[in-house]
Amino acid sequence: MKETIHIYHTNDLHSHFENWPRIRDFLKLRKQWHKDADDEVFMFDIGDHIDRWHPYSEGTLGKGNVEMLNEVGYDAVTIGNNEGITFSYEELDSLYENAEFDVLLANLYTKDHKLPSWAKPYQLYETKSGYKLGVLGLTAHFAPFYKPLGWNIYSPMDQLSFWLKELQPQADMIVLLSHLGIRDDEWIAGKFPEVDIILGAHTHHIFHEGKEMNGTLMGAGGKHGNYVGHIMLELDTESKKIISRKAQLYEQDRLPVSENEEKQIKEWHDKGQELLNDTVVVLKKDMESDWFKPSILPQLLSDGLMEWCEADCAFLNAGLVLEGLPKGEVSRFDIHRILPHPINPCVIKLKGSELKEVIKATRDEELHHLQVKGLGFRGKIMGEFVYSSISFGKDIQHISINGEQIDPNKTYQLATTDMFTFGHFFPELNRAEKHYYMPEFLRDVLTWKLKTVNGL
Numbered sequence: 456m457k458e459t460i461h462i463y464h465t466n467d468l469h470s471h472f473e474n475w476p477r478i479r480d481f482l483k484l485r486k487q488w489h490k491d492a493d494d495e496v497f498m499f500d501i502g503d504h505i506d507r508w509h510p511y512s513e514g515t516l517g518k519g520n521v522e523m524l525n526e527v528g529y530d531a532v533t534i535g536n537n538e539g540i541t542f543s544y545e546e547l548d549s550l551y552e553n554a555e556f557d558v559l560l561a562n563l564y565t566k567d568h569k570l571p572s573w574a575k576p577y578q579l580y581e582t583k584s585g586y587k588l589g590v591l592g593l594t595a596h597f598a599p600f601y602k603p604l605g606w607n608i609y610s611p612m613d614q615l616s617f618w619l620k621e622l623q624p625q626a627d628m629i630v631l632l633s634h635l636g637i638r639d640d641e642w643i644a645g646k647f648p649e650v651d652i653i654l655g656a657h658t659h660h661i662f663h664e665g666k667e668m669n670g671t672l673m674g675a676g677g678k679h680g681n682y683v684g685h686i687m688l689e690l691d692t693e694s695k696k697i698i699s700r701k702a703q704l705y706e707q708d709r710l711p712v713s714e715n716e717e718k719q720i721k722e723w724h725d726k727g728q729e730l731l732n733d734t735v736v737v738l739k740k741d742m743e744s745d746w747f748k749p750s751i752l753p754q755l756l757s758d759g760l761m762e763w764c765e766a767d768c769a770f771l772n773a774g775l776v777l778e779g780l781p782k783g784e785v786s787r788f789d790i791h792r793i794l795p796h797p798i799n800p801c802v803i804k805l806k807g808s809e810l811k812e813v814i815k816a817t818r819d820e821e822l823h824h825l826q827v828k829g830l831g832f833r834g835k836i837m838g839e840f841v842y843s844s845i846s847f848g849k850d851i852q853h854i855s856i857n858g859e860q861i862d863p864n865k866t867y868q869l870a871t872t873d874m875f876t877f878g879h880f881f882p883e884l885n886r887a888e889k890h891y892y893m894p895e896f897l898r899d900v901l902t903w904k905l906k907t908v909n910g911l
Contacts, residue, residue: 457698816881
């Protein structure tokens with residue numbers, strides 16, 4: 456006899472709920488369709504479903520996303536870095552308390568080096584014929600961010616090797632939910648032939664018809680809900696061998712239009728606004744923001760960052776602050792609207808010679824006009840840089856910190872944003888000793904600074 460198994464997978468939605476109604480309805484319809492045909496069907500999400508740039512995810516602290524996954528009837532998810540490092544320890548620890556699906560996560564451990572109560576490293580799913588799918592989850596090894604939050608993140612490769620020893624004897628097929636990125640997935644496919652299917656995420660790569668590598672089938676669906684992935688397996692129930700397997704992607708914008716989808720999308724936004732509507736400060740005057748000339752809000756944020764981090768100096772890009780704020784009451788929603796980025800403060804130790812080169816690099820006009828994607832940035836363009844306790848003399852070679860010429864041999868503490876520490880713009884910051892402030896975001900710093908300047 457033959458048995459057909461359908462696996463649907465999504466990844467990296469990043470709370471782009473404008474795409475969710477069609478995905479939701481498509482998956483619910485397909486699930487019922489396959490059940491009516493007496494086929495097996497499983498649904499998995501590979502992480503970063505949550506992104507706190509959206510007011511609904513911010514207002515519900517991600518639990519609204521969990522409800523969405525519940526509604527569709529997902530079987531299991533793993534977490535991405537947005538679930539893992541943009542919430543406090545307590546918030547992540549309670550995020551999945553109402554989940555009606557398994558959270559599979561083999562390489563994240565608690566403060567006490569135990570598996571979290573809300574997760575398990577793997578799960579066995581059995582079909583009607585008795586065929587057993589062993590499904591295991593892994594997330595990106597962002598140790599510098601997990602550690603300040605109180606979590607212990609272990610090497611995904613070490614944990615994969617460890618748990619496969621336990622899982623492989625129990626399973627007829629092994630499926631990996633991997634929020635590691637394409638390079639790690641390819642490495643796993645080459646080194647772990649016992650992994651039959653890798654469903655990938657994190658690097659937003661796309662495999663329209665899957666990718667075969669060393670006998671492993673890899674599937675991946677890009678980002679923001681632009682695609683839904685589908686793996687189709689046909690097996691011989693007696694020999695338990697796979698007869699055929701096929702992978703494909705469905706484009707979200709070609710899925711059937713959902714009833715009242717625009718209304719639903721607006722309701723999620725409005726609900727988020729309602730949840731964030733409490734007043735945090737009352738401004739005595741308008742506070743403008745401009746990406747290409749001096750303005751008060753970016754400067755306040757830079758000054759606040761320096762004070763928050765107790766640093767010698769600070770800089771940031773004005774494009775972080777998306778809009779200004781009018782005089783009067785300012786809500787959490789207003790602060791979130793102008794600073795939606797899940798970006799944390801960071802302080803970096805640099806020799807004066809290194810700091811000088813980094814500051815000089817911030818004056819590059821091409822950098823100011825760069826359109827930035829990823830790294831936590833949820834705006835449009837970099838903008839000019841704003842400085843605190845950093846001043847310039849007659850030319851770019853004359854740079855002072857707190858009124859004194861930079862000493863090339865002195866160690867300084869620079870406060871800036873975590874997005875500049877990944878090496879994409881300033882390699883020196885990637886190599887240097889640094890400390891991330893977690894779980895505070897830039898919007899928390901701005902709220903604190905606004906309260907300070909308004910006498911609260």
